Amino acid sequence: MTAGTIELSGVSTAYEGSDLPVIRGISFSIAAGEFVVVGGPNGAGKTTLLETINGMLPITNGQATVCGLDVAAHGTEVRKRVGYVIQNFAFDPLAPFTVGNVVIMGRYGLLGYGRQPREEDHRAAEEAMHLLGIEDLVDRPIGKLSGGQQQKVLIAQNLAKKPEILLLDEPFSNLDLFARSFVGEILTSIAEAGCTVVIVSHAFDALPGHDIRILAMNEGRISMDAHCRGDEVEERIRRLPGAVHA
Numbered sequence: 001m002t003a004g005t006i007e008l009s010g011v012s013t014a015y016e017g018s019d020l021p022v023i024r025g026i027s028f029s030i031a032a033g034e035f036v037v038v039g040g041p042n043g044a045g046k047t048t049l050l051e052t053i054n055g056m057l058p059i060t061n062g063q064a065t066v067c068g069l070d071v072a073a074h075g076t077e078v079r080k081r082v083g084y085v086i087q088n089f090a091f092d093p094l095a096p097f098t099v100g101n102v103v104i105m106g107r108y109g110l111l112g113y114g115r116q117p118r119e120e121d122h123r124a125a126e127e128a129m130h131l132l133g134i135e136d137l138v139d140r141p142i143g144k145l146s147g148g149q150q151q152k153v154l155i156a157q158n159l160a161k162k163p164e165i166l167l168l169d170e171p172f173s174n175l176d177l178f179a180r181s182f183v184g185e186i187l188t189s190i191a192e193a194g195c196t197v198v199i200v201s202h203a204f205d206a207l208p209g210h211d212i213r214i215l216a217m218n219e220g221r222i223s224m225d226a227h228c229r230g231d232e233v234e235e236r237i238r239r240l241p242g243a244v245h246a
């Protein structure tokens with residue numbers, strides 16, 4: 001079974017027009033349904049790591065295999081199976097979309113060009129909104145919602161895709177304490193249902209209480225790959241040499 005797996009073998013990636021690799025020779029393997037937290041200081045390469053897994057950057061060395069597919073050769077197919085909630089995204093206050101429009105967009109990549117959503121697509125979008133508790137917002141203009149509400153809509157959009165892997169970059173940053181634990185529980189339940197969850201986060205209070213995996217990064221490398229309980233992550237990351245956190 002390769003669904004939901006991530007295998008990196010000596011992977012380096014650089015941004016277009018730069019010779020300097022941001023990610024340097026990273027190797028790890030993540031099994032389906034694992035709950036992984038990626039930590040480390042600003043500029044360590046955490047966002048770049050997620051973009052590498054999602055096939056958005058040229059791999060200059062090594063091989064990345066996601067859901068059994070070689071990322072360099074099959075980026076589009078990889079992105080159909082991977083949900084990616086990007087960092088600090090905010091909608092234009094005048095964006096002409098409702099919450100319902102934004103969530104169904106999560107299905108568009110699966111539909112192909114010019115095809116209209118069908119019943120199963122609408123059903124997937126409704127299920128995702130229900131899971132996030134945002135059904136009441138369905139007809140509201142997206143740009144008029146708070147940052148935390150928009151964050152939940154973006155998570156629902158990605159879940160509507162029914163991804164095998166869900167990547168989230170600082171998903172808790174706009175959320176209050178209550179919403180953090182609510183979203184933390186949702187992510188735990190989707191990992192239990194077999195979807196691999198990889199979160200970049202500095203907010204450790206919303207992590208599941210059970211055993212999870214921490215990958216700490218520093219200067220483009222993995223500085224720690226360990227398992228611990230969610231409530232031990234902060235302590236483990238703080239103990240790393242040179243750790244400075246925003």
Ligand SMILES: Nc1ncnc2c1ncn2[C@@H]1O[C@H](COP(=O)(O)OP(=O)(O)O)[C@@H](O)[C@H]1O
Pocket residue numbers: 015016018022040041042043044045046047048049
């Ligand atoms: N689009 C880009 N072009 C060139 N360099 C980039 C780009 N985005 C990020 N970088 C550089 O890559 C390094 C890692 O960035 P990033 O992955 O965003 O770190 P983190 O998410 O851990 O804060 C930083 O040195 C940053 O300046």
Ligand SMILES: [Mg+2]
Pocket residue numbers: 046047048087169
């Ligand atoms: Mg980042």
